[in-house]
Amino acid sequence: xxxxxxxxxxxxxxxxxxxxxxxxxxxxxxxxxxxxxxxxxxxxxxxxxxxxxxxxxxxxxxxxxxxxxxxxxxxxxxxxxxxxxxxxxxxxxxxxxxxxxxxxxxxxxxxxxxxxxxxxxxxxxxxxxxxxxxxxxxxxxxxxxxxxxxxxxxxxxxxxxxxxxxxxxxxxxxxxxxxxxxxxxxxxxxxxxxxxxxxxxxxxxxxxxxxxxxxxxxxxxxxxxxxxxxxxxxxxxxxxxxxxxxxxxxxxxxxxxxxxxxxxxxxxxxxxxxxxxxxxxxxxxxxxxxxxxxxxxxxxxxxxxxxxxxxxxxxxxxxxxxxxxxxxxxxxxxxxxxxxxxxxxxx
Amino acid sequence: xxxxxxxxxxxxxxxxxxxxxxxxxxxxxxxxxxxxxxxxxxxxxxxxxxxxxxxxxxxxxxxxxxxxxxxxxxxxxxxxxxxxxxxxxxxxxxxxxxxxxxxxxxxxxxxxxxxxxxxxxxxxxxxxxxxxxxxxxxxxxxxxxxxxxxxxxxxxxxxxxxxxxxxxxxxxxxxxxxxxxxxxxxxxxxxxxxxxxxxxxxxxxxxxxxxxxxxxxxxxxxxxxxxxxxxxxxxxxxxxxxxxxxxxxxxxxxxxxxxxxxxxxxxxxxxxxxxxxxxxxxxxxxxxxxxxxxxxxxxxxxxxxxxxxxxxxxxxxxxxxxxxxxxxxxxxxxxxxxxxxxxxxxxxxxxxxxxxxxxxxxxxxxxxxxxxxxxxxxxxxxxxxxxxxxxxxxxxxxxxxxxxxxxxxxxxxxxxxxxxxxxxxxxxxxxxxxxxxxxxxxxxxxxxxxxxxxxxxxxxxxxxxxxxxxxxxxxxxxxxxxxxxxxxxxxxxxxxxxxxxxxxxxxxxxxxxxxxxxxxxxxxxxxxxxxxxxxxxxxxxxxxxxxxxxxxxxxxxxxxxxxxxxxxxxxxxxxxxxxxxxxxxxxxxxxxxxxx
Numbered sequence: 027x028x029x030x031x032x033x034x035x036x037x038x039x040x041x042x043x044x045x046x047x048x049x050x051x052x053x054x055x056x057x058x059x060x061x062x063x064x065x066x067x068x069x070x071x072x073x074x075x076x077x078x079x080x081x082x083x084x085x086x087x088x089x090x091x092x093x094x095x096x097x098x099x100x101x102x103x104x105x106x107x108x109x110x111x112x113x114x115x116x117x118x119x120x121x122x123x124x125x126x127x128x129x130x131x132x133x134x135x136x137x138x139x140x141x142x143x144x145x146x147x148x149x150x151x152x153x154x155x156x157x158x159x160x161x162x163x164x165x166x167x168x169x170x171x172x173x174x175x176x177x178x179x180x181x182x183x184x185x186x187x188x189x190x191x192x193x194x195x196x197x198x199x200x201x202x203x204x205x206x207x208x209x210x211x212x213x214x215x216x217x218x219x220x221x222x223x224x225x226x227x228x229x230x231x232x233x234x235x236x237x238x239x240x241x242x243x244x245x246x247x248x249x250x251x252x253x254x255x256x257x258x259x260x261x262x263x264x265x266x267x268x269x270x271x272x273x274x275x276x277x278x279x280x281x282x283x284x285x286x287x288x289x290x291x292x293x294x295x296x297x298x299x300x301x302x303x304x305x306x307x308x309x310x311x312x313x314x315x316x317x318x319x320x321x322x323x324x325x326x327x328x329x330x331x332x333x334x335x336x337x338x339x340x341x342x343x344x345x346x347x348x349x350x351x352x353x354x355x356x357x358x359x360x361x362x363x364x365x366x367x368x369x370x371x372x373x
Numbered sequence: 374x375x376x377x378x379x380x381x382x383x384x385x386x387x388x389x390x391x392x393x394x395x396x397x398x399x400x401x402x403x404x405x406x407x408x409x410x411x412x413x414x415x416x417x418x419x420x421x422x423x424x425x426x427x428x429x430x431x432x433x434x435x436x437x438x439x440x441x442x443x444x445x446x447x448x449x450x451x452x453x454x455x456x457x458x459x460x461x462x463x464x465x466x467x468x469x470x471x472x473x474x475x476x477x478x479x480x481x482x483x484x485x486x487x488x489x490x491x492x493x494x495x496x497x498x499x500x501x502x503x504x505x506x507x508x509x510x511x512x513x514x515x516x517x518x519x520x521x522x523x524x525x526x527x528x529x530x531x532x533x534x535x536x537x538x539x540x541x542x543x544x545x546x547x548x549x550x551x552x553x554x555x556x557x558x559x560x561x562x563x564x565x566x567x568x569x570x571x572x573x574x575x576x577x578x579x580x581x582x583x584x585x586x587x588x589x590x591x592x593x594x595x596x597x598x599x600x601x602x603x604x605x606x607x608x609x610x611x612x613x614x615x616x617x618x619x620x621x622x623x624x625x626x627x628x629x630x631x632x633x634x635x636x637x638x639x640x641x642x643x644x645x646x647x648x649x650x651x652x653x654x655x656x657x658x659x660x661x662x663x664x665x666x667x668x669x670x671x672x673x674x675x676x677x678x679x680x681x682x683x684x685x686x687x688x689x690x691x692x693x694x695x696x697x698x699x700x701x702x703x704x705x706x707x708x709x710x711x712x713x714x715x716x717x718x719x720x721x722x723x724x725x726x727x728x729x730x731x732x733x734x735x736x737x738x739x740x741x742x743x744x745x746x747x748x749x750x751x752x753x754x755x756x757x758x759x760x761x762x763x764x765x766x767x768x769x770x771x772x773x774x775x776x777x778x779x780x781x782x783x784x785x786x787x788x789x790x791x792x793x794x795x796x797x798x799x800x801x802x803x804x805x806x807x808x809x810x811x812x813x814x815x816x817x818x819x820x821x822x823x824x825x826x827x828x829x830x831x832x833x834x835x836x837x838x839x840x841x842x843x844x845x846x847x848x849x850x851x852x853x854x855x856x857x858x859x860x861x862x863x864x865x866x867x868x869x870x871x872x873x874x875x876x877x878x879x880x881x882x883x884x885x886x887x888x889x890x891x892x893x894x895x896x897x898x899x900x901x902x903x904x905x906x907x908x909x910x911x912x913x914x915x916x917x918x919x920x921x922x923x924x925x926x927x928x929x930x931x932x933x934x935x936x937x938x939x940x941x942x943x944x945x946x947x948x949x950x951x952x953x954x955x956x957x958x959x960x961x962x963x964x965x966x967x968x969x
Contacts, residue, residue, distance in 0.1 A: 092832055092867075095452065099533040101867075101884075106531040107452070110562075138443045139639060141620065149638075205671070212679035220679035221667055222642070316436075316668040319676075321641040329443060329640060332829070 057362050064355045075347045076128075076340055080121045083336045090137075090334030111137040124337055128344075134337035136330075143341050146326060151345070153223055153322035154311050160237060161244035162307060166300075168245065169252035174284055176253070177260035188257070192250035200310050204243035204317045211239060221319040240318045244310050248303060255299055259292040260284065294361065301357035305350035428966035429661035430941060432459060433673045433682040436640065439956060440666030443640055445623030447614075448607035449526035449560075454534035455602050455855060455954040459686055460664055463645055463961045465607035465628035468501065468520075469600050471850065471958055477709030477762055477949030480850060482598060486515060486608065486629060486652070488583075496592030496903040497541070503583040507652040509610035510633045517579035518553060522611045524577050524587075526560050527604040529570055534604040538596060540576035541588040542569075547578055556611055560619075594900045594908050595853035598764070602854055602953040631657035631962035640666055651962070658965035670801075674936070677703065683941055683966075687933035687956035691747065691802050697936040704939060708932030708957035709762030709949040712846040713755040714740065714806060716795070717861060717925045719870035723794075723841045729784050730791055731923035734842070735774035736781035737817035740928030743809045752929025757916035758848040758858045760930030762951035765852060765912035770920040781817035796824040797844040798831055806928075807844050835868045847927065850951040852899075852912060859896045862919055864889070871924055892918050932957060940967035 091108035092099075099107070108114055115123075124134050133143035176188040198206070212220035218239055224232040264270055264283070273283050312324035319325075323342055330338035434440035439459055444452045448465055451457065462470075468487040473480040484490065488504045507515040527535050557570065576588045589596075600606045613627035625634040629652065632645035643664040647657055665682060667673050670690040674697065676682040688694055688705075698705040718725040718734060725731050744752045753760045756770040785791045795810065797803040804825050811821040826834070834840045845861070852858040860866050864873050865880040873880065874888035883889070889897070895918060899911035919925065933956055935946050943964030944950060950957045 089833065089836065092836065095533040100537050101881075103531070103533045103535070107533060110531050136443075139445060205675070208672075208675050208679065212681075213675055216680065220676045220681050221665065221672065222681065317672055319436075319641060319665065319667050319672070321638050325640070329441070333443065334829075 057359060060358065060362055061355065064358060068351050068355065071351060072344065072348055073125075076125065076344050077121070079340050079343045080117070080124075080336065083334060083339055084117050086334065113137075120336070124340060128341075133341045136335050136338050138329075138333045138335045138338075143337050146338065147323070147341065147345075150321060150323045150326045152225075153320055154308070154315070154324060157237060157240055157244065157314070157320065157322060158307055158311055160241045161248065162300075162304075164241055164245040165248040165252060168249035169256060172249070172253040173256035173260060174281075174289065176257040177264065177288070178280060178284060180261045180264075185257070188253060192254050195246055196250045196254070198247065200243050200247050201313045201317060203246060204239065204314055207239045207242055208317075221317075223318075223320045223322075236320075240314050240320060243314050243317075244307060248307065251303070252296060252299065256292055256296050259295045260288050263288040263291055290364075294364070297357045297360055301354040304353035305346070308346045308349050422967075424658055424942070424963070424965040425968045426655070426658045426965070427660055427968055429659055429663070430683040430964070430966060431663040431665055431681065432684045432686055433676050434459065434664055434666050434686055435670065435673065436666045436668050439686060440664070441640055442643070445639075446626050446634075446637070446643075447619070447623040448534075448604045448609055448626065448628075449523060450530045450532050450619075450623065451604065452533045454532070454604045454607065458602070458953070458956065458958050459961070460643055461607050462630065462958060463632045463662060463664075464626055464630045464634060465609065466630035466651075466962070467601060467606040468503075468608065469597075469606060470960060471601045471950055471953055472944065472960070473709060473762075473948070473950050475948045477951065480709065480762065480951045482601070490597060492597075492903045496594075497589045499587045499589070499596065500580075501585045501587075503585070504652065505583060507629050508650050509613065509627055509629045510648045510650050511610050511613045511627050512650065513610055513612040515608055515610075515629045516582050517585045518582075519611055520585045520608055521574070521577050521579050522553070522557055522560070523608045524585075524605055525557050525570060525573055528573060529561055529565055531562070532604055536596065536599055536603050536605065538587075538593060539590045540573060541590045542572040542576055543590075544572075544575040544588055546571050546575040549574060556615060560611070560614055592901050592903055594903050595851060595857075597903075598851035599854040601958065602849075632659075632662055642666070653962060657962040659961070662961060662964075677936065677938065684935065684937040684946065686935060686959065688936050689800060689802055689933040691805070694934045694936070697934065702938060704937055704941075704947060706935045706947050706949060707751070708935070709951040710753045710760035710930035710932055711763035711850050711951045712848050712932070712955075713753075713758065713760055713930035714928040715758070715845055715847040715861070715925045716810065716928075717843050717845055717870050718923070719838070719841050720872050720924065721838060721870060724788075724791055725841060725870070727788065728923055729788060732774060733781045733784040733788070733791055733817065733819065734793075734814070735923055735926045736777040736784065737814045737819060738810065738926045738928070739776040739778075739813050740926070741776070742813075743806055744929040747805055747809060748929060748931070752931050755927050755930050756920065757927055758852055758861070758919075762930075762932070762949070763848060763850050763852065765909050767913055767916060770916050772917075773920050774923065774926075778813075778817045781814075781819070785818040790820070791818070792820040792822075794822050794824065794841045795844065796826060796831070796834070796840060796842070799825040799827050803844060810844065832868075840870070846930075849955075850953050855954040858912075858915060859900075862892060862915075862924060863896050864893050871922075892922075935959070941965075942967075 091104050091111055091113055095104045095107045112120060127134050133147070135142055136146060172188050172192070176185040179185060208220045211218045219236055222236055224236040226233045270283060270287060273287050311322060312328055314320070315322040315324035316328060323345065327339055327342035329335070330342060439456050442451070442453055442457050442460060444450070446457065446460060446464065448454060448461060454461060467485050469482050470485045471480055472483045486504060486507055488502045490502070491500045492498070493500070501520070503515065503517060503520065509515055528538070557574070558565070558567070561570065578586050580586050608628065609622070610627040614622045617625070624637050627633070631648055631651050633648045634643065635646050636642070636644040644661070645663070646661045647659065651657060665676070667676055670688055670693050673682070673685045673688065674693045677685055688697065694705060697703045716734060716738065718731050720726055720731070741754060744750055744754065755768050756773045757767060759766050793814065795807060797807045807823050807825065811823050814821045831843070847861050848857055849855045860868050862871050863869055864871050865883050867880065871892060872890060874883045874890045874893065877883035877886065877888045892915065895911055895915050899908050899915065902908060932949070932952055935957070937946055941964065943960065945957055945959030946964060
């Protein structure tokens, strides 16, 4: 899957793109065929994911009704809770019922709060999307200049500082990063809130303030990862690729070579990494939301797991999985946009 | 000043460093309900000065316990009434409250929205008289009819917060207004047993506008003492329910408590404002109160340090309690102790079928040294299921097997060795106590494997009978309420390891065939009377029985701590109140903040 090797795009960019640009090609049949092929895999994949989640939830130890009822509940009360939760029906009936509903847009009810899952999602999804989206953008914004600056003079001071800092920060799990950030910026300096979410309706700045630490907690480790990877790829391109020598021989400056030539090819590797990382990013929100008391999907899913709220967990995992799958599909489409070999059938 | 500032900053940074070392332990420690903890420090003195009106506070709650209100805040349908006491007492107030002297002693049930209660001579009729003129925050009256409506819902909606009551269902249902009957049924699940509801309406009656009577088939000594911890204490507005519907009422319930709900994000944040219609003149003192749920003690403590919270209810991490006690910006107060640690032993299989193995555990266990070593001696030692903050406290039991490692080693030799699986709930304090026990028992030649599990897994292991020994806490203010003595030691409880009655292969068979052990009879007798002196005698006998049969050694009793920033006062915060269930109650209508 390493698509960073092979003839550089810059050397081959004389054919298809010049006849009709990449964006025009999206509407053309090769990319649509690619998307169609992928969707044929995605749909059954998501079905398998939902079935697996259901089986896993069923296999979890513990009687959800007993857990929900509490230790001092009588057997009668536990049975009443079991009926109330719908757990007196066979597992496959419950799954098929959920699946049938989901296909028609009804994601079912939370067995704990008795609220519609779609309503819960409506409340929680925007928080997670905003947080993950901002973290994603920020990680790229941090990683790109760092990688370019480091790759410009491999072994130089900037490179060594970037590599050392990124390695150090990479070793810190994001929940530890979160608590450190809280200790520094909320507890010690008192600059930012330690917990809580302010919706956009509460004002742009309050919303941003509530987002800064969670987003940083997610973005910094990811940015370090991207920066290290991209820097390595850039250095490899700079050292080994013939087209770089060509560009140099034409008198192109170091930054121009880095940005216009080496980076374009290295972006394939970065894209792959981003695609793979989207799942980790969304997964990372579970812990981060918990630490910062953010009312997002991660918190919802964790609460669902703790209380064996199958419909909630199933929907959350489904959405997380779908996000990862579609992110990878997007990456593949981007390959096709950037690389004619993909577009014209070698893929 | 400059030097002080620098020094303060350095101290903060050093503290930061110290806290970081504890961070790894935090991880996903989204604790389940606290099992009590202790502290090396002394509780601060009660406040001096007059209470002041005004101000608002944010209370931080653990998302694994009081900070989880996923089954909503409708008191009749919620399964978390006992855990959600902070929210419930703020919204609903309560017919009764548990109050104590400022030092936490002499706790007693005090009528609040009720004016009084009375048992009939035979202990079968409970009469509750309401205070006159109380209104819900929507302006409708909190009268006897509203109490009946609320109680019928609480007992009939499947809520596990409802107490088990043997109502006299043979009484004739009185003539009731059809509109009232409709309002009851409209507020119940569609598949409810209508005949049962009508029978219950015969057993719970509004005698007049301010008087409610409940008729029982057998006396129930735990009923009244259990009221403040259960949903019968919390009366919601029937009119508001009819207007709002089930879901909205569950999110923004209407009661007659000191505060009204203004915003509710489930399991995250609950914002309340002063109820201008509150029945007590001059109360509540606060203008507003917010409950914020956070993940575990570490985050709770940081939140307060960052100034985003004012009170932490039920902090149980020993290190953080100690740190809070040493923090000049914070106050820390332990609750009145009620729940000692106990090592429950499973007598139904494994090594503890043999009484000698149980005795070895008693002799090998030195809770006093654990108390000194881990808690600085702050815990109160007990040889039974309650401590000085609770009812029926008797710290010493005649013949109790005390620490004697040589005797323990002798028994282990006699048994040809002893291998024990010891487990506890996944809480830092409990884990530390468990590790200390492991060390002590190993010194007596006992091989010990230790495990800590989330509460759900503990419940599962109990149900499957797959456990040998578990470190837990036992009891509450009244040992018959909540996870009381019967839950831990009654033979038919799924959370007990005491022997099954003779002739019974399972707890269910014992229930079906009415089989009981001697201990079951004692436990039942302690509840089948409303006479306090009789109950006292029964519980003394129960302590003796558990000790004689060596069902589990008891240790130090702790309450989770209340931590708040300087200048916040109130009953349940800096004036301890014994815990009704796990955390002590706070009477938020009398919580006040020192104004500048």
